[in-house]
Amino acid sequence: MINKIVTVTIDRPMGSYHPEYKDMYYPINYGYIEGVMADDGEEQDAYVIGVDKPLETFTGKVIAVIKRHDDVEDKWVVCPEGCNYTKEEIQRLTEFQEKFFDSEIFLG
Secondary structure, eight states, rough: OOEEEEEEEEEOOOBBSSSSSTTBBBBSSEEEEEEEEEETTEEEEEESSSSOOOSSSEEEEEEEEETTTTTOEEEEEEOOOOOOOOOHHHHHHHHHHHHOOOOOEEEE
């Protein structure tokens, strides 16, 4: 899936809060790839980085996979084509949620 072009439907836009965990703020856009099923039986979740405004949908390139060792679902990291991020940058941008999991970032 790394380097694949996907469209993310944003259900938690930048600046919003989690619908159940009201204190979890989303500093980046977060959503799912419609029609791609993840191991949790839901559509594949994705972080969208490299865009500094709230979105409804976004088409970009999968640049990394965050493997959660203590969860059934991996998270994809999507950004505009031509952008590059280090593991450290991705970790910093996704820390707001990934800090609750034992995860590892795999780059393409």
